[in-house]
Amino acid sequence: MARTYATDVLVVGAGPVGLTAAAELRRRGVSCRIVDRLPARLPFAKAVGVQPRTLEIWDRMGLVRAALEAAVPMRGQYLYVNGIEQLRIDLALPPEVPYGFAALPQYETERILDEFLGRFGTAVERGTELVSFRQDAHGVTCRLHTPSGAEEEVRTLFLVGCDGAHSIVRKGLGLSYEGGAFPEEYMLADVRVDWDLPSGFGVRSLHRDGDGAVDDLLVCIPLPGQGRYRMSMMVPPELSTARQTEDADASDGITHGLQSSRAPGLADIQTVLDRLSPEPTTASDIRWASVFRISHRIVDRYGDGRVFVAGDAAHIHPPTGAQGMNTGIQDAWNLAWKLALAVRGAAHPALLASYDAERRPVGEEVVGRTVRHAAQGFEAHPDDPETLMLREAQLLVGYRGSPVVDPPGAGRGPRPGDRAPDCGGLTGHIAAYPLRLYDLLREREHLLLLYGTGPGLDELLRTARESSGGRVEVCVVLPADAPPDGQAGATPLPAYRDTRGEFARLYAVDQPTAFVIRPDGYLGARLTPPAAQPLAAHLGAVFATNDEA
Numbered sequence: 001m002a003r004t005y006a007t008d009v010l011v012v013g014a015g016p017v018g019l020t021a022a023a024e025l026r027r028r029g030v031s032c033r034i035v036d037r038l039p040a041r042l043p044f045a046k047a048v049g050v051q052p053r054t055l056e057i058w059d060r061m062g063l064v065r066a067a068l069e070a071a072v073p074m075r076g077q078y079l080y081v082n083g084i085e086q087l088r089i090d091l092a093l094p095p096e097v098p099y100g101f102a103a104l105p106q107y108e109t110e111r112i113l114d115e116f117l118g119r120f121g122t123a124v125e126r127g128t129e130l131v132s133f134r135q136d137a138h139g140v141t142c143r144l145h146t147p148s149g150a151e152e153e154v155r156t157l158f159l160v161g162c163d164g165a166h167s168i169v170r171k172g173l174g175l176s177y178e179g180g181a182f183p184e185e186y187m188l189a190d191v192r193v194d195w196d197l198p199s200g201f202g203v204r205s206l207h208r209d210g211d212g213a214v215d216d217l218l219v220c221i222p223l224p225g226q227g228r229y230r231m232s233m234m235v236p237p238e239l240s241t242a243r244q245t246e247d248a249d250a251s252d253g254i255t256h257g258l259q260s261s262r263a264p265g266l267a268d269i270q271t272v273l274d275r276l277s278p279e280p281t282t283a284s285d286i287r288w289a290s291v292f293r294i295s296h297r298i299v300d301r302y303g304d305g306r307v308f309v310a311g312d313a314a315h316i317h318p319p320t321g322a323q324g325m326n327t328g329i330q331d332a333w334n335l336a337w338k339l340a341l342a343v344r345g346a347a348h349p350a351l352l353a354s355y356d357a358e359r360r361p362v363g364e365e366v367v368g369r370t371v372r373h374a375a376q377g378f379e380a381h382p383d384d385p386e387t388l389m390l391r392e393a394q395l396l397v398g399y400r401g402s403p404v405v406d407p408p409g410a411g412r413g414p415r416p417g418d419r420a421p422d423c424g425g426l427t428g429h430i431a432a433y434p435l436r437l438y439d440l441l442r443e444r445e446h447l448l449l450l451y452g453t454g455p456g457l458d459e460l461l462r463t464a465r466e467s468s469g470g471r472v473e474v475c476v477v478l479p480a481d482a483p484p485d486g487q488a489g490a491t492p493l494p495a496y497r498d499t500r501g502e503f504a505r506l507y508a509v510d511q512p513t514a515f516v517i518r519p520d521g522y523l524g525a526r527l528t529p530p531a532a533q534p535l536a537a538h539l540g541a542v543f544a545t546n547d548e549a
Contacts, residue, residue, distance in 0.1 A: 006154075006155050006156070007031045007032060007033045007154065007156050007157075008025070008030045008031040008032060008156065008157050008158070008343045009021075009022075009025055009030060009031070009032045009033075009156060009157065009158045009159070009160060009339060009343070010032075010033050010034075010035070010130075010140070010142055010154060010156040010158075010159050010160070011025075011032060011033070011034040011035070011160045011162060012034075012035055012036075012130045012159070012160065012161050012162060012163045012168065012169055013034075013036060013161065013162035013163035013164060013167075013311075013313070014034055014035070014036035014038075014041075014110070014114070014124040014126075014162075015036075015106075015110065015162060015164070015311065015312075015325075015328075016047070016106065016109050016110060016113060016311075016325050016328065016329055017162040017310050017311030017312075017325070017328035017329060017331065017332045018034055018036070018160075018162030018163075018310075018311075018332070019034070019110060019113035019114060019117055019124075020057075020113060020328075020329045020332040020333060020336070021034075021160050021162060021310065021332035021335065021336050022034040022117055022122060023061065023063075023113060023116050023117045023120070024061065024332065024333060024336030024337065024340075025336050025339060025340060026117060026120035026121075026122050027061065027062075027120060027443075028336070028337070028340040028445075029340075030339070030340050030343050032122060033122075033125060033154070033156075034117070034122065034124050034125065035124070035125045035128040035129070035130065035144060036124055036125070036126055036127075036128065037127065037128065037129035037130075038126065038127070039126050039127045039147070040126060041107055041110050041111070041114070042107065043107050043287070043288060044105075044106065044107060044188075044190075044288055044290070045105035045106060045107065045190045045223060045230045045287075045288075046106045046188070047106045047109070047319070047322065047324060047325035048103050048104060048105055048106065048221050048223060048230050048322065049074065049101070049102075049103060049221065049322020049325075049326070050067065050071060050101070050102040050103065050104050050109070050322070050326065051101065051322065051323075051326040051392070051393050051394045052093060052097055052098075052099045052100060052101060052393040052394070052395060053326065053330070053393060053394035053395055053397065053419075054326045054329050054330075054394070055067065055068070055098075055099035055102065056098065056099060056422075056438065056521065057329060057330070057333055057520075057521070059098070059099070059438055059442060060438070060441060060442055060443070060519075060520075060521060061116070061443075062116075062442060062443050063112060063113070063116045064099075066112045066115070066116070067102070067104060067109070067112055068102070070104060070108050070112065070224065071102040071103060071104040071108075071224065072102065072103050072104075072199075072200065072222055072223065072224050073100060073101070073102060073103075073200045074091055074100070074101035074102055074103050074200060074201075074202065074221075074222065075090065075091055075100075075101075075198075075200035075201055076088060076089050076090040076091050076200070076201050076202070077089045077091075077201060077202040077203070077204055078197070078201055078202070078203050078204070078278065079204050079205075079206075080203070080204070080205040080206070080276075080278050081205075081206055081207075081208060082207055082208060083205075083276075083278070085278070088201075091389065092389065093389060093390070093393060093395075096421055096422055096423055096424070096502070096506060097393070097395065097421075097422065098422045098436065098438060101393065103221055103222050103223060103224075103230075104224070105190070105223055105224070105230070106325065108224075109325070126147070127146070127147035128144055128145070128146050128147065129144065129145045129168075130142060130143070130144060130163070130168050130169065131143045131144065131145050131151070131168075132168075132172065133159055133169070133172055133307070135159070135305050135306050135307055139155055139156060139157050139158075139306065140155075140156050140157070140158065140159045140306050140307060141153060141154070141155055142154045142155075142156060142159060157306065157342075157343060158306045158307070158308070158339055158342070158343070159306065159307045159308070160307075160308050160309075160310060160332075160335065160339075161173075161307070161308065161309040161310070161313045162309075162310050162311050162313060162328070162332065163313055164311070164312045164313060165295070165297075165312045165313070165316050167309060167312070167313035169307060169309055169313060170299060170309050170313050170314070172307075173303075173304050173307055173309070175299040175300055175301060175304070175309065176299065176300040177297045177298070177299055178297060178298065178300070179295060179296045179297030179298060179316075179367070180295065180296060180297075181293070181294070181295040181296075182293070182294045182295070182296075182318070184234060184235075184294070185234070185235040185239075185240055185291055185292065185293050186232045186233060186234060186235060186291070186292045186293075186294070187231075187232065187233050187234070187235050187239065187264045187268065187269070187272075187289060187290070187291060187292070188230065188231070188232050188289060188290050188291075188292045189230070189231050189232075189264060189269050189286060189288070189289035189290075190223065190228065190229075190230055190231075190286065190287040190288050190289070191228070191229065191231060191266070191269055191283045191284065191285065191286045191287070191289075192225070192226070192227045192228050192229075192283065192284050192285040193220075193227050193229060193273070193277075193281045193282065193283050193284075194227060194281055194282055194284075195227075195277065195278070195279050195280075195281040196279065197278065197279070199222065200222060201222070202219070202220060202221050202222065203218070203219070203220040203229075203278060204217075204218075204219050204220075205217075205218045205219075205220075205276040205277065205278060206218070206276070207275070207276065216234060216272075216275060216276060217232075217233060217234055217276075218231065218232075218233045218272055218273070218275075218276040218277070219231065219232045219233070221322075228285075231269065231272075232292065232319075233269070233272040233276075234272075235264075235291055236268065236271075239264055239268065239291055240291075263288075263289050263290055263291075264289040264290070264291070265286070265289070266283055266284070266286045268289075269283045269286065269289065270282070270283050294316075294317075294318050294319070295316050295317075296316065296317045296318065296367050296370070296371050297315065297316050297317075297367075298314065298315040298316075298360075298363050298364055298367050299313075299314050299315070299360075301356050301360065302314055302331075302355055302356040302359055302360050302363075303352070303355060303356055308335055308355065310328055310331035310332050310335060310359075311324075311325075311327075311328030311329075311331055311332070312324070312328065314328075314331065314359075314360075314363060315327070315363040315366065315367055316367075317366060317367040317370040317371060318370045318371060319370075320370045323366050323369075323370055323392075323394070324366075324370075326394055327362065327363065327366050327394070330359070330362070330394070330397065330520075331359050331363075333520050334355055334358060334359055334520055335355050335359075337445070337518070337519040337520060338351050338352055338354070338355055339352070341471075341542075341543070341544075345544060346469055346471060346543055346544050347542075347543065347544055348404075348540070348541055348542055348543060348544055349544070350403060350404070350541070351404060351542060353403070354402055354403050354404045357402055357403055358399045358402050362397055369391075395419060396419075397419065398417050398418045398419060398522070399417040399522055400415065400416070400417035400418070401417065402417055403541070404524065404541050404542050405417045405522070405523070405524045405525070405538075406524065406525045406526070406534075406538055409526070411508065411528075412508035413506070413507045413508025413509065413526075414506075414507060414508075414523055414526075415523065415526060416523050416524060416525055416526055417522065417523065418522065418523055419521060419522055419523075420437075420441075420515070420517050420521050420522060420523050421437075421506050421507070422436055422437050422438045423436065423437045423502035423503045423505075423506050423507075424436050424437075424500065424502055425498065425499045425500030425501075425502045425503075426439075426440070426477065426496040426497065426498060426499070426503065427496060427497050427499045428494075428495070428496050428497075429495075434499060434500075435496065437503065440475055440494075440496065441517065441521065444473055444519075445471060445472075445473070445519045446468065446471060446472045446473065446516065446517070446518060446519060446524075446542075447472070447473050447474070447475060447516070447517045448460075448464050448472050448473070448474045448475070448514060448515075448516055448535075449474075449475050449476075449477065449514070449515045449516075449517055450474065450475070450476045450477070450493075450512070450513075450514050450515075450530060451476075451477050451479075451498075451503065451504070451507065451509045451512060451513045451514075451515070452476075452477075452478065452479060452482070452509075452511065452512035452513070453476060453478075453512065454512045454529065454530070456530070456531070456532065457530075459532045460514065460530055460531075460532055460535060461474055461493075462532075463532040463535050463536050463539075464535060464539065466536075467535070467536045467539035467540055467543060468539050468542075468543045469543060469544075471543065472516075472539065474493055474494075475493065475494045475495070475496070476493050476494065476495040476496070477495075477496055477497075477498050477503050478495055478496070478497045478498065479497075479498055479504065480497060480498050480499055480500070480501055480504075482497065509528075511528065511529065512528075512529050512530055513526065513527065513528045513529070513530065514526070514527040514528075514530035514535065515527075516535070516538060516539070524538060524542065525538040
């Protein structure tokens with residue numbers, strides 16, 4: 001057995017979810033190792049849809065530019081039924097949302113996250129597999145199998161399982177993984193076509209039989225590159241894995257993801273295109289293809305003690321609406337900032353428990369919604385079009401009722417537990433150009449954002465500092481008509497003027513108000529008027545006191 005290595009957190013699995021968790025931990029100065037049993041990244045365009053909320057997260061991390069330059073826009077989708085265009089969905093969002101929908105192959109997402117992680121001196125340990133673990137009150141002892149064939153014992157404070165549908169971490173915790181599987185199988189392929197359909201639009205073309213049931217399906221999502229698409233379609237009988245021995249990775253009875261069967265060829269893809277393509281086209285330049293099976297499952301809890309699961313290790317579901325990878329990235333983001341505080345002894349004892357309280361309801365909703373969409377299609381969804389679009393963009397994910405956010409209360413505007421919306425038109429004293437609110441949030445942790453100022457400001461600042469151990473930054477947004485020296489208090493603070501009134505409108509404020517914005521961009525508290533006592537109570541539910549540290 002190799003000698004013991006100490007690290008704060010061990011992340012298992014180097015897909016987009018694990019890489020996000022590791023990058024966020026390292027960005028906060030937490031020591032972290034990330035291992036993956038595969039010897040190299042897979043060159044597959046599995047998850048390709050990147051939601052606006054994920055782009056907001058990448059903005060906050062400081063890597064969004066690399067993603068935007070590698071991705072292509074997703075402008076909408078055409079729906080065809082029995083060869084006739086039935087619907088065009090335009091992926092339009094309110095003007096204050098800073099990013100639209102994008103398509104980016106999973107291997108590119110992983111490359112960007114991997115390179116970002118490397119800035120902090122951490123690399124994925126490839127060909128390294130978690131074999132087992134045991135936890136106690138003070139940490140987790142993990143046994144790894146290394147590329148050399150040796151075994152290594154690692155002692156870590158926390159273990160995070162981002163190791164997919166067949167998660168060793170989930171099994172080691174004994175978590176249930178309830179759900180079922182779809183009987184249908186699909187082909188996936190990354191190919192080029194020569195049709196004249198508008199770029200940036202997906203295609204969903206289906207055939208209904210005489211009873212109205214869907215008996216043939218083609219879904220095409222644009223990829224970077226002229227005429228390139230990730231296509232999914234029903235599997236012909238000769239490629240079905242249903243009668244084959246289950247893949248070794250699915251020996252646990254969970255059939256989800258790429259299957260080890262005969263890969264579809266270009267001729268198989270062309271046959272489906274000849275039946276369902278909206279216009280005659282020829283497929284070429286196939287990069288990869290596989291058979292894909294779908295399950296829908298979710299764990300009974302997202303962690304136990306010092307061990308947690310995220311992404312496919314916690315929930316799997318149909319890829320409809322590109323929700324899976326994006327939901328997993330938000331899992332990782334939610335968990336990472338809480339772990340970073342816990343590692344430093346700065347977290348309230350209940351903070352880590354809020355990961356399950358906040359993220360498992362989101363996972364349950366996504367699993368249920370994607371199963372309905374897979375069976376009925378988006379056109380049968382009960383939401384109005386605007387709500388549907390915001391939900392698919394993951395901009396309606398929220399944590400009202402979380403044990404670490406204040407009660408939402410009544411009133412207009414975003415409430416505690418809601419996503420903090422972006423806005424523009426904020427001007428400072430020196431820069432000659434207006435800023436977005438998200439420019440002020442980038443690479444920050446907890447922020448006390450004050451709209452307007454008034455008496456008691458110094459007491460409020462002292463409370464924020466003492467109740468968080470100095471971990472809360474403070475910033476002021478002044479109304480457009482505030483006097484040039486509109487701050488009140490002895491402590492100079494960063495201040496920005498709401499020149500266009502966008503902050504006041506979107507946050508529904510017309511008097512001094514304090515907002516606590518969490519590291520993940522959600523409101524923890526909204527205090528009108530700002531007052532020290534309720535601020536201390538809120539921060540006391542997040543940060544450790546001296547007695548707890």
